[in-house]
Amino acid sequence: MSEIASTAPSGLIQAPARAPAGYWSGVFKRLKRDRLTLICAGILLVMLIMILAAPLIAPHSPYQGSMIRRLKPIGFPGYPLGTDELGRDMVTRLIYGGRLSWLLGITPVVMAFVIGGLLGIIAGFAGGWLGMLIMRVTDVFYAFPSVLLAVAISGALGAGIFNAILSLTLVFIPPIIRVAETVTTSVRVLDYVESARASGASVFTIVRVHVLPNVLGPIFVYATNLISVAMILASGLSFLGLGTKPPEAEWGLMLNTLRTAIYNQPLVAMLPGLCIFVTSICFNLVSDGLRGAMDVRS
Amino acid sequence: MLITILRRILYALPIALAVSLFCFALVHIAPGDPINAILPPDAPADVVDAVRKTYGLDKPLPVQFGIWLWKVLQGDLGKSLATGRDIWPDLSGALQNTLTLALAAAMIGFPIGIVLGSLAGAFRGTWIDRACVGTAVAGVSVPHYWLGMVMVVIFSVTLNWLPSMGASQDGSGGWSLDWEHLQHLVLPAITLSVIPMGIVTRTLRGIIGEILGQDFITTLRGKGLRRPGVVVHVIKNAAPQALSVMGLQLGYLMGGSILVETVFAWPGTGLLLNNAIFQRDIPVLQSTILVLAMFFVALNLAVDMAQSLIDPRMRRA
Secondary structure, eight states: OHHHHHHHHHHHHHOOSSOOHHHHHHHHHHHHHOHHHHHHHHHHHHHHHHHHTHHHHOSSOSSOOOGGGTTOOTTBTTBTTOBOTTSOBHHHHHHHHHHHHHHHHHHHHHHHHHHHHHHHHHHHHHOHHHHHHHHHHHHHHTTSOHHHHHHHHHHHHOSSHHHHHHHHHHHHHHHHHHHHHHHHHHHHTSHHHHHHHHTTOOHHHIIIIIIHHHHHHHHHHHHHHHHHHHHHHHHHHHHTTSSOOTTSOOHHHHHHHGGGGTTTOHHHHHHHHHHHHHHHHHHHHHHHHHHHHHTOOO | OHHHHHHHHHHHHHHHHHHHHHHHHHHHHSSSOHHHHHSOTTOOHHHHHHHHHHTTTTSOHHHHHHHHHHHHHTTOOOBOTTTOSBHHHHHHHHHHHHHHHHHHHHHHHHHHHHHHHHHHHHTTTSHHHHHHHHHHHHHHHSOHHHHHHHHIIIIIIISOOSOOSSSSTTOOSOOOSSHHHHHHHHHHHHHHHHHHHHHHHHHHHHHHHHHHTSHHHHHHHHTTOOHHHHHHHHHHHHHHHHHHHHHHHHHHHHHHTHHHHHHHTOTTHHHHHHHHHHTTOHHHHHHHHHHHHHHHHHHHHHHHHHHHHHOHHHHHO
16 A cells, blocks of 8 residues: 555656656556446446447347337336337347447547647647637637537538537537647646757657657546547437437437337336436546546646 | 726627637538528529529628628528528527526526535545535436436326426417416426536535635634634635636526427427427528527626626736
């Protein structure tokens, strides 16, 4: 115990350009003791394996329904979680639905992490008119509540998976730019960057060796935090009919089509939303755990 | 002080202009000729030409933007494709309903968030803290459209206590303060309040925790100031940041209620947007987004000004 306490902070106080091995082993040690984060990460991992292996483990076809076994309750023989309004197996639909929900939730954040991180680091490191331009355009997107921006763009572009991902990417780029710019600006003025510049290092080298290793962590932690919101928003777009289209299985869309069933089979109708909730809360807690373990101040 | 206010307004103007440019562009990022967004696809050619002229779609884009903006500034948002009526009367009615819902949600979510956040900040590391933070995380992680459905299942379908649809019994759009309308407001308002509740809790926990750790609190305690006296100092220091977060949350409530309004068929801007999306009624979509975004810009400005009124340090920024 005392060894952990003595090594971890010293690695942080020095804050050298390239993080020493001590930093990451400290992060992992802290994560290992964080039971809540580990449980959530475990749940997410199981979910990921299930949706990747969907064709292998799903008991039925996600599209093949039957008029005679519509809206069966939870625990119906052969259909442990019941059937939906077209008689399709809920277990199968939920596993397959996870594929699109995860894709729609995570892809925009990954793309926004790359694009927003790049633009933010440029704005923070270059400063001047270029930084000013990037930040002022970012301000404009901040004038829209995120749900409204996503609905506006995908509403104008029309329904579809690609349009939903595009609009959500645009929603998440501005906040990531802001975080990346703030972190980069704070690193740029540190002494070791100054001394690297004085010793004749090129801009490219300074960014690669001194800036990137120190800013990517905080930006990454912030981006993981956005996944939770992204899952809710992505499924929300599908819920509004703006994401995926029937008969595709997606949690938000399933929740929407099952709305008519809340009088007959309320428990079955609630299942897709429960999946969104569990995924979203797990991503949220894992992100919080990462933030704590990596000692990133928000 | 006057200069601060003027500077804030001057800074908000280009943002407002850029926001309107974005909304103008919505018609043009819609797939196909923008004329298709205005006319049905089977319109005769001479009608297409006439409409193209009246809408100024034959002119270059910057000129079109100028004309559109000029009309908007005079309160002319154009006509709905679906109904053929002027957009503004319908939109203003929907705005009132959305504002009612947002204010009700704020009145539920903010006080709970303030209490939970203050408790969590004051009792950091205890089970109280964990319970409050847990509630907050659940609040920001729950898909609120699903929570709405759960509420309907529990309170409308099973218990039959509260209505699940619309703003009133007869389905009329208006809203007034009476028992029937209040009953219809309860479920959507609670559903919408969980996100601001969670965010206000998290923010206040951070603010209060930080203030309590500062030297001047130790000094005040050392001087022998009793608990109520310390609390006054904490509130004074926490208020500016807390108010700004709540102001922004009110804006998010206005713009973010589309999903909840869809679940409860609440006759506000969200339902208007939802119908516009389904009928590909781009002018209505554009106008609603524009008005909501402008409201958000104005709210941001108001929050900024209120903050510099309360907190002298902000005036220099």
